[in-house]
Amino acid sequence: MSDTILEDIFIKRSQQKKKTSPLNFKERLFVLTQEKISYYEYDVEKRKKKCLKGTVDVDKIKCVETVFPEQSAPIERQFPFQIIYDEGPLYIFAKSDEIRKRWIHKLKQVVQFNKDLAQKYHPSFWMEGMWQCCMQEVKQAMGCQVLDTKNRGFFSNASRRKSRKPLPPTPQEETSPQSFPPQPPLQPRTSSCKGFAVTAEYDFAPMSNQELELQKGEEYTVLEMSETNWWRARDKYGKEGYIPSNYVTKAGNGLETYDWYCKNMNRSQAENLLKLENKDGGFLVRDSSKAGKYTVSVFTRIGGETVGSCKHYNICIKPQGLFYLAEKHSFNSIPELIHYHQHNSAGMVSRLKYVVSNKAKNAPSTAGLGYGVWEIDPRHLTFIKELGNGQFGVVKYGRWQKHHDVAIKMIKEGSMSEDDFIAEAKVMMKLRHENLVQLYGVCTKQRPIYIVTEFLPKGCLLDYLRDSHKKPTSIQLLEMCKDVSEGMAYLESQRYIHRDLAARNCLVDSNGTIKVTDFGLSRYVLDDEYTSSAGSKFPVRWAPPEVLLYSKFSSKSDIWAFGVLMWEVYTLGKTPYELLNNTDIAQKVPAGLRLYRPQLANDRIYGIMTICWYEKPEERPTFQDLVTTVEDLLYELQ
CATH class of the missing domain: 3.30.505.10 (SH2 domain)
Incomplete structure (x- = not known):
């Protein structure tokens, strides 16, 4: 057993694995060896450790840094630091800054030869389903703060060690790592956060007097972040208004300000x-x-x-x-x-x-067509051409206020439970990710009602795959799967179930990005190609056994559908189980039938599909697992 390097009693914060799980803070005895960090229950009266509560392998640590304390933190939680490893951030509160510095410095020394050390990190806590520093709502999102490589806690050639043998005891380290300058306490999501400087990455033309114009490269001060997707800001002339939060980045931070x-x-x-x-x-x-x-x-x-x-x-x-x-x-x-x-x-x-830059060409979509725009006046829509007939009716390409490209779904009466959908639409509008088709708003004052979304010029992924003129490379096929997995990982993080994931429900942007669409809409369908004995409606060819047998939907049923979507991608748009009818599929899939390996898919690619098709839902991976797996494969091909 390795010798102990450091040992201290700290307060540990729960990891809040679910957005709704309550936070708790417990005193634990932390012990650092060359191989792992262990933490135990501690009997204060008898001054001895009790049962082991958890461990972190040292070789899995990616980053060790301080964290800004939360607003109005009690005195015992004024000196937090974080250990980032495969399962996320482990938050620990030291009793003093001196103790915190000693642990951070020693940990950085121990992990300095680890693979895949992080280059960015989050300087504030993950709390209530979002990062408090950058307001991102995906727990696995890349950090928003670049690590200071001049003072990262790594050491010169003279002091570098390649062995994991224990270091001699060092009660007081002479060199301390970087400590952050004091910063005003971060405010909760619903309150003001004045003095937060950002730089515009894209131009933004206001659509109403509530909004503020953005000019690329100019600096603005954020005044309020009560909405995740729209922040209230002030420009250098003192004018105030709302700006799309995904059009700006922290001033002077990261690579976003560089055109390259x-x-x-x-x-x-x-x-x-x-x-x-x-x-x-x-x-x-x-x-x-x-x-x-x-x-x-x-x-x-x-x-x-x-x-x-x-x-x-x-x-x-x-x-x-x-x-x-x-x-x-x-x-x-x-x-x-x-x-x-x-x-x-x-x-x-x-x-x-x-x-070579794409920044001037590809500004991202905003959540809604403007701040507070949800109910869209149909008189502001211009219809240009019909794109096709979807599940709910005709889909047309058009423009909003004559210049903003949109897709308009004209919902045929009797195809959707309209009242239920309208009640949910505001929630769906707040979902924003670069691999999701953005819902801009609805027109509900007339019939048929309209659903107005982001327009993607290259159309449906299924048609794109079936186009004989397109000859996608193996890398492009894998990139398509990565795009879908990242959009679905975001939905998974928001506790949102798609229920109808398939190539026909993904669209292709002008630059080839794949975006998932129609997420959650299947709940409102009043007619579909197959109805189970339980009365649920769903497309059978993408459904797992628990849906076919018990109408049980979850993020794990979406995982199964993703495996089928990968199969569609690697067959260039073939129909799953093309020789079987729906009744046969509903009987044979629960009995063990699975799709064959496509010719374009090697064993590793097919292996990803097959783990999505495990019979037991709990044995299937998460979407974040799939993102990581596909990332690793692509990285090998770079």
């Missing part, structure tokens, strides 16, 4: 953009397929060739926190790395000559 950084762009999209620009040395930096990592994508015409090609370089990080593309040339930050390679190729096919 293209957030939420995958490999295929990067290649398309670079080839469109067609400039030798054109480059961009994008999120790698693996969370927390970044990739430089470069276009080159070697030897003056007419048709160029794209090369992709993962930005690596050394144990001491330095970034590099070529190991001999390392830097304290990614902007410094990019600046160097703009002047030196240093082992790359070309130096980074021209910035």
